[in-house]
Amino acid sequence: MRLWLREEERRPAPPPSASDDATALLVGCVAWAVALVAVLVASFVGAVVEPAVLSTVVIGLVLGTIGLFYSRNRR
Template sequence: MRLWLPESERRPDPAPARADARKAVLAGTALWLVGLVVCLVVRDALASTGLAWLIWACATGVLLGVAALVFVQVSRRRRGRQSAGASS
């Protein structure tokens, strides 16, 4: 195995993989929401052990996930308008 190849020996870069960012953001947000529900159910135990901050961490994760979902949706619509404008 060689760590460096001259430009003449390199193969072309592969095409980027297509992925739906909405699914990834939704999955992460759903996991934060599950964590928030669990933390709210056991909040007395968390408070007695000094881990009540986990509730706020999960709530922050949910809020950031919702913000990311809005961002992904807006950028997806903009990209759709740009490609529609370019093709007409």
């Protein structure tokens, strides 16, 4: 068994698989939006919500939205 193959013995690399980045980013943004609603409802009910949790959810939603616009405009 050899660990190194010569260039002529190697198989060609497979073509890259097609993926829809916008759909994945949209699902992620919806998940962050649901988390934001849950955090806001919990804070209005009277539960103690850490500011780090709220900021994490907002930043995740903002970054996902930026990624969604970038992904759609890149095509």
